[in-house]
Amino acid sequence: GENVEQHPSTLSVQEGDSAVIKCTYSDSASNYFPWYKQELGKRPQLIIDIRSNVGEKKDQRIAVTLNKTAKHFSLHITETQPEDSAVYFCAAATNDYKLSFGAGTTVTVRA
Amino acid sequence: DTAVSQTPKYLVTQMGNDKSIKCEQNLGHDTMYWYKQDSKKFLKIMFSYNNKELIINETVPNRFSPKSPDKAHLNLHINSLELGDSAVYFCASSQGGLSEAFFGQGTRLTVV
Numbered sequence: 001g002e003n004v005e006q007h008p009s010t011l012s013v014q015e016g017d018s019a020v021i022k023c024t025y026s027d028s029a030s031n032y033f034p035w036y037k038q039e040l041g042k043r044p045q046l047i048i049d050i051r052s053n054v055g056e057k058k059d060q061r062i063a064v065t066l067n068k069t070a071k072h073f074s075l076h077i078t079e080t081q082p083e084d085s086a087v088y089f090c091a092a093a094t095n096d097y098k099l100s101f102g103a104g105t106t107v108t109v110r111a
Numbered sequence: 112d113t114a115v116s117q118t119p120k121y122l123v124t125q126m127g128n129d130k131s132i133k134c135e136q137n138l139g140h141d142t143m144y145w146y147k148q149d150s151k152k153f154l155k156i157m158f159s160y161n162n163k164e165l166i167i168n169e170t171v172p173n174r175f176s177p178k179s180p181d182k183a184h185l186n187l188h189i190n191s192l193e194l195g196d197s198a199v200y201f202c203a204s205s206q207g208g209l210s211e212a213f214f215g216q217g218t219r220l221t222v223v
Contacts, residue, residue, distance in 0.1 A: 032209040043201065043214040044154065051209075087152055097142055097166045097208035101154040 002027040004092050006102025014110050019077040021105045023090035026071070030092040033066060033073050034099075038087045047088075048075070080109045114138050117202045117215035124192055125223055132187045132218045134202030142166075142207055143185040145177060148199040148217070160185055161208075192222045 003026040013019045025033075034049035050057045050064045050073065057064050061080075066073040077084055090102040117134040124130050136143065145157040159167035163179045174190045185202060202215040 034211065038152075043216050045214070046211045049211065089154060093208055095208055097144075097159040097161055098156060098169075099144070099205075099208070099212055100156065104152045104154075106152075 002030060002092055002094065002098065002100040004090060004100050004102040006090050006105060008105060009103065010106045010108070012108045012110060013080050015080060015082060017080055019075075019080055019084070019107055019109075021075045021088055021090065021107075022072060023074070023092075023102050024070075024072040025092040025100075027092070027094055028068075028071065029094045031095070032093040033064070034091050034093075035062075035064060035075050036089045036091065036101075038089065038104075040086075044089060077107075080107075082109050082111055085109045115202060115204055115213050115215040117200075117218055119218060120216060121219050121221075123221045123223065126192055126194060128192050129188070129190045130192060130220070131189070132200055132202075132220075134185050134187070134215055136183055136202075136204040136213070138204055138206075138213060140204040140206050140213075141182060142205050143179065143182075144203045144205075144212065145185065145187050146201040146203060146214075148201060150198070154201070158185075158187075159208075189220075192220075194222050196220060197222045 006023045031052035036044040037047045038044040063076045087104045093099045115136045142161045158177045176188045179185045199217045203212040205212040
């Protein structure tokens with residue numbers, strides 16, 4: 001089955017700096033890679049996703065890159081703000097209705 | 112309108128009891144899931160249903176029995192609860208397996 005590894009497990013950044021979270025996956029059949037943000041006590045919510053036919057996608061301060069050959073993908077948050085503090089999860093899915101999550105990265109933005 | 116709703120939000124019960132968590136989605140999605148989030152925040156898939164049919168059963172003890180009476184509902188029944196079952200359980204739905212999953216607000220289960 002799919003195994004998604006995520007690093008780092010915790011990340012502390014100064015407000016205004018960038019944050020980068022990296023994930024690797026094991027199943028070469030995976031072709032959908034979403035990123036979820038979970039604030040304390042809340043449900044996970046999608047912030048951006050990318051499919052295997054795309055190498056990069058950007059939405060305002062958030063960008064995701066995918067390297068299918070190396071089987072890794074990354075989340076980049078620029079100009080971080082205090083409201084970016086949360087747990088971020090990467091995930092990978094194949095066609096069999098199984099979305100496998102990484103272990104999560106706790107991001108703290110210092111004011 | 113809540114897209115994915117699950118009840119109850121909190122559940123405290125004694126070891127050995129049987130309990131159920133209900134989930135409903137009004138998004139018209141075909142696929143529904145149950146995830147378990149442990150104290151370390153790890154989100155682990157338990158079950159995946161598509162059009163009321165079980166697609167994924169991720170080595171979950173058979174004390175856990177999901178039931179999907181229709182495409183909009185996926186309930187989770189747990190027998191003989193154990194201390195290790197304490198966690199937050201999330202229901203989610205999506206349109207197929209390769210699109211955004213919408214999560215319910217979670218049910219925090221505490222077994223004492």
